[in-house]
Amino acid sequence: MIPAAFDYKRAGSAAEAISLVGEYGEDAKFIAGGHSLLPLMKLRLAQPSVLIDIGRLSDLSYITDAGDHIAIGALTRHMDVEKSAVLAEHVPLLANAAGYVGDAQVRHRGTIGGSIAHADPASDLPATTLALGATYVVQGPGGTREIAAKDFYLGFLESALAPDEILTEIRVPKMGGAGWNFQKFNRRAQDWAIVGVAAWRDGTRSGVGLVNMGSVPILATQVSDAIAAGASIEDAAQLAAADAEPQADLNASVEYRTHLAQTLVRRALAASTR
Amino acid sequence: MQISVTVNGTTHTDDVEPRTLLVHYVRENLGLTGTNVGCDTSSCGACTLHLNGEAVKSCTILAVQADGQDIATIESLAAADGTLHPMQQAFMENHGLQCGYCTPGMVMASIGLLNENPNPTEEEVRYGLEGNLCRCTGYHNIVKSVLAAAATAGSK
Numbered sequence A: 001m002i003p004a005a006f007d008y009k010r011a012g013s014a015a016e017a018i019s020l021v022g023e024y025g026e027d028a029k030f031i032a033g034g035h036s037l038l039p040l041m042k043l044r045l046a047q048p049s050v051l052i053d054i055g056r057l058s059d060l061s062y063i064t065d066a067g068d069h070i071a072i073g074a075l076t077r078h079m080d081v082e083k084s085a086v087l088a089e090h091v092p093l094l095a096n097a098a099g100y101v102g103d104a105q106v107r108h109r110g111t112i113g114g115s116i117a118h119a120d121p122a123s124d125l126p127a128t129t130l131a132l133g134a135t136y137v138v139q140g141p142g143g144t145r146e147i148a149a150k151d152f153y154l155g156f157l158e159s160a161l162a163p164d165e166i167l168t169e170i171r172v173p174k175m176g177g178a179g180w181n182f183q184k185f186n187r188r189a190q191d192w193a194i195v196g197v198a199a200w201r202d203g204t205r206s207g208v209g210l211v212n213m214g215s216v217p218i219l220a221t222q223v224s225d226a227i228a229a230g231a232s233i234e235d236a237a238q239l240a241a242a243d244a245e246p247q248a249d250l251n252a253s254v255e256y257r258t259h260l261a262q263t264l265v266r267r268a269l270a271a272s273t274r
Numbered sequence B: 001m002q003i004s005v006t007v008n009g010t011t012h013t014d015d016v017e018p019r020t021l022l023v024h025y026v027r028e029n030l031g032l033t034g035t036n037v038g039c040d041t042s043s044c045g046a047c048t049l050h051l052n053g054e055a056v057k058s059c060t061i062l063a064v065q066a067d068g069q070d071i072a073t074i075e076s077l078a079a080a081d082g083t084l085h086p087m088q089q090a091f092m093e094n095h096g097l098q099c100g101y102c103t104p105g106m107v108m109a110s111i112g113l114l115n116e117n118p119n120p121t122e123e124e125v126r127y128g129l130e131g132n133l134c135r136c137t138g139y140h141n142i143v144k145s146v147l148a149a150a151a152t153a154g155s156k
Helices: A014-027 A037-042 A078-082 A085-090 A092-098 A104-109 A112-118 A124-131 A221-228 A233-237 A254-272 B022-029 B086-093 B103-116 B122-128 B139-155
Strands: A007-010 A028-031 A050-053 A063-065 A069-073 A135-140 A143-148 A153-155 A166-173 A179-185 A195-202 A205-211 B002-007 B010-015 B048-051 B054-057 B070-072
Touching: A007 A014, A014 A028, A014 A050, A014 A135, A014 A166, A028 A037, A063 A085, A069 A085, A078 A092, A078 A104, A078 A112, A085 A092, A092 A124, A092 A179, A092 A195, A104 B054, A104 B103, A112 A124, A112 A166, A124 A179, A124 A195, A124 A205, A179 A254, A195 A254, A205 A221, A205 A254, A221 A233, A221 A254, A233 A254, B010 B022, B022 B048, B048 B103, B054 B103, B086 B103, B086 B139, B103 B122, B103 B139, B122 B139
Parallel strands: A007 A050, A028 A050, B002 B070
Antiparallel strands: A063 A069, A069 A166, A135 A143, A135 A166, A179 A195, A195 A205, B002 B010, B048 B054, B048 B070
């Protein structure tokens, strides 16, 4: 399958990328690793008239200890997130979750920023960064702004990013001594999750993100509220789908997804409880 | 758009449409048909080659994205006199292929895997090759081949 024809521009900097998208308008799309966008273009589900390649902005590929949080450049590849010693020490849940994205070849190309900007509720890292209370830094013609992960996802493949803005950095709070676990249920090793769960817990504090349980990645706040109020893991996990709006598809009915979410949240919280 | 890529040690400069996929460029412009197109949806791994030394799926990369980069395909492995690469030899000796369609991708992914982890466990081999499908379902012997190649490299 070959994508529809488009013009190709390679940006040398984030500022140039923003200027290029200003020039070409809403039919232009940014491409980083391309592992979400190119499959859509091959199926003609996306037909941008101009691709602006930001894949070579190597100054946006980094993982830095910034004190209370870890700063991750948007162009950092999944493989580099998975293998990061800094993340293994301070945000092990994110490093672990990155290892579940696609397969090794995909992780060599796909980037954390691309995955988040694509805003696919079935992707692993949007829900994981949501559970971790991440903040996204975006740059536009007027400068930079920060968007909390919980305010970022607006609908299916729809985010708070304006068409002329580019995601530049992901800031993830350090996890301290929190326990954590990532659960991914799928049919084939490399598939998207039918349901996935990213969870951490530190005593009465917790965060639970749900993959593929609605049109956006879901923060299971009622589960965390129950844990904070002293509920058992079993009782809290029963609320797994309370904040979600799961949809039926080829792989799962609504009831099956709801059951999976409850089971996986129970397992993830049990493994996160120290 | 004009691109210049080094493929198996030779630099090629060509005009390509921006929408040309890397796998099509390698197969059709350069005539290197060892790299197969399988699913064409970045699931099966038949199109796996090395981009700057790392295994990637060339059906999901534009040729223009590879401009200025270094590519190695299955054709780069065997020596001019026909001596097989140790990974190819291990696949042959361990019956790591049946119909052979997934084999170029499997071999390139396996070499990439050992580059990153020279002494993998069986589980790590299975995890590392999760992006490559064998529709003959010959996985056991493929895993055996990779472990044998790792052991051979380790004993040298």
